[in-house]
Every structure is written in structure tokens, then in C-alpha cells.
Amino acid sequence: xxxxxxxxxxxxxxxxxxxxxxxxxxxxxxxxxxxxxxxxxxxxxxxxxxxxxxxxxxxxxxxxxxxxxxxxxxxxxxxxxxxxxxxxxxxxxxxxxxxxxxxxxxxxxxxxxxxxxxxxxxxxxxxxxxxxxxxxxxxxxxxxxxxxxxxxxxxxxxxx
Numbered sequence: 115x116x117x118x119x120x121x122x123x124x125x126x127x128x129x130x131x132x133x134x135x136x137x138x139x140x141x142x143x144x145x146x147x148x149x150x151x152x153x154x155x156x157x158x159x160x161x162x163x164x165x166x167x168x169x170x171x172x173x174x175x176x177x178x179x180x181x182x183x184x185x186x187x188x189x190x191x192x193x194x195x196x197x198x199x200x201x202x203x204x205x206x207x208x209x210x211x212x213x214x215x216x217x218x219x220x221x222x223x224x225x226x227x228x229x230x231x232x233x234x235x236x237x238x239x240x241x242x243x244x245x246x247x248x249x250x251x252x253x254x255x256x257x258x259x260x261x262x263x264x265x266x267x268x269x270x271x272x273x274x
Contacts, residue, residue, distance in 0.1 A: 154229075158221040161229045161256040164263045166216070172239075173211040177203060185257075185264040192270045208242040228257040228266075234273060249273040 164183060171179040181203050184190075188199045197205070214237040222230040232253040239246055255267040 153226065154221070154223045157223055157226070157229050158231070160258075160263065161221070161231055161254075162219065164256055164265070165231060165254055168265065169211060169214055169216075169235075172206060172209065173214070175210045177207055180206060183263070183265055185266050188264070188266055188268070190268045193272060209239065211237055211239040213238045224255070227259075228255065230255050235270075 168180055168183045171177075171183065181199070184199050184202070186199055188202075190197050190199070190202045214235055216233045216235055219231060219233045222232075224230060230253060232251070234249065235252050236249050237247070250270045250273050252271075253267075253269050254265055256263055256265055258264075
């Protein structure tokens with residue numbers, strides 16, 4: 115059985131390989147890298163739904179629900195560097211999204227229960243009493259454990 119850190123390494127290596135080869139989502143699909151179809155489509159839909167559920171929890175100010183969607187050993191990276199689940203939950207206590215949209219969604223299956231999504235987010239909200247608008251590129255790795263979906267890794271990079 116692979117450990118969560120093994121999954122993170124696999125995801126990072128896979129994503130790095132795609133980026134180094136300069137493949138887009140369309141060329142990856144055309145190359146057969148995604149696999150054979152319907153199982154991947156269902157996995158992608160489930161993972162995108164879970165990502166939206168996490169963003170909707172932030173929109174509702176429901177830190178508890180956001181925490182339930184995040185693995186205890188998760189690594190979350192932003193401009194401040196990597197953070198643990200506990201650090202992120204502490205930070206999002208004063209953070210609420212008022213609106214968001216996701217575009218240019220890409221998906222990479224890792225196995226039957228795990229996948230990586232990448233997309234551009236446009237968001238508006240309030241962070242510790244200050245309104246903000248932002249755009250960022252987001253990549254997240256999700257896995258199903260038992261009947262629970264959890265985010266293992268997420269990285270957000272500011273978009274120009």
C-alpha cells in the first residue's frame with residue numbers, strides 16, 4: 115500500500131513530466147495518456163465536484179466542512195510556501211469567498227481512486243476584514259478513501 119507521501123511524489127512527478135513535455139490537456143488526451151474513457155470521466159466529475167464543494171464551503175464560511183474535505187496529512191502550497199491542514203484551517207477562519215469561477219479545467223487520473231485537477235480560478239471575497247479580488251492557477255490532488263473524498267495536495271499560484 116502506498117503512503118500519502120508516495121502519492122504526492124507520484125502526482126508531482128506526473129505533473130512535472132507533463133509540464134516539461136509542454137503538453138496541453140488536448141494533446142495529452144490525444145496521446146492516450148488519460149486512459150480509455152468513461153471511468154476517467156466519472157473520476158474527473160467526482161473530483162471537480164469535491165473541489166467545488168470545498169470552494170462552496172469557503173463561500174459559506176464553513177471551515178468545518180472545508181476541513182472534512184482535507185486529508186490530515188495534506189500539503190497546501192501558496193505564495194507563503196507549504197502549509198499543513200492545521201495551519202490552513204487557522205488561516206481560513208477569517209476568510210470568505212463571495213464569488214468564484216473556474217476555467218480551463220484539466221484532469222489527470224493517477225489511479226482508479228485518485229486524480230489531479232488544474233484550473234484557473236477568479237475569486238472575490240473577504241480576507242480578515244479586507245475585500246479582495248484575485249486570479250490564480252490551482253492544482254489539487256484528490257483521493258477516495260473508503261467512501262470519503264479527501265484533498266491530499268493543493269497549490270495555488272497567482273495569475274498575472
